[in-house]
Amino acid sequence: DDHQYVTMYSLRAAGFSSTLDDLGFGDDFYAGILAMDARFKWQSIYHCIVLMRKRHPRDCSFNKKDFFSFALSHYDSIDVDEFIEDCADQYGIHIPHRSSLLSDIADTDFYYDSIMEKIYRNKDFYYAEFED
Secondary structure (H helix, E strand, O other), X not given: OOOOEEOHHHHHHOOOOOHHHHHOOOHHHHHHHHHHOOOEEEEEXXXXXXXXXXXXXXXXXXXXXXXXXXXXXXXXXXXHHHHHHHHHHHHOOOOOOHHHHHHHOOOOOOEEEOOOOEEEOOHHHHHHHHHO
């Protein structure tokens, strides 16, 4: 999928393997090879290389905010710690602290409630939770 972000961790979980695996290098080596391929854009997010297939040859890069916006868009709301676990489970990205994540999604439509410790798709989803 042209819009899907992947890491070596998520590729391995999906069953990806290569004859190069027999060389004994770590996943960072293989991620580096893919990152240099002109068909991908990449970003290091918390010491993990995240790849995204370019849609157009002139596409340059993306940032943490782009990645986390994509990952959070799958939820209407989610507990911060649960999302941090999901990132580790799905992508192998280990977010060091919840404040790091909250900083990464600042200035987006996502809304964080510090009392409930949840991230919402936007304020409308936050308010809708209280209407039910």
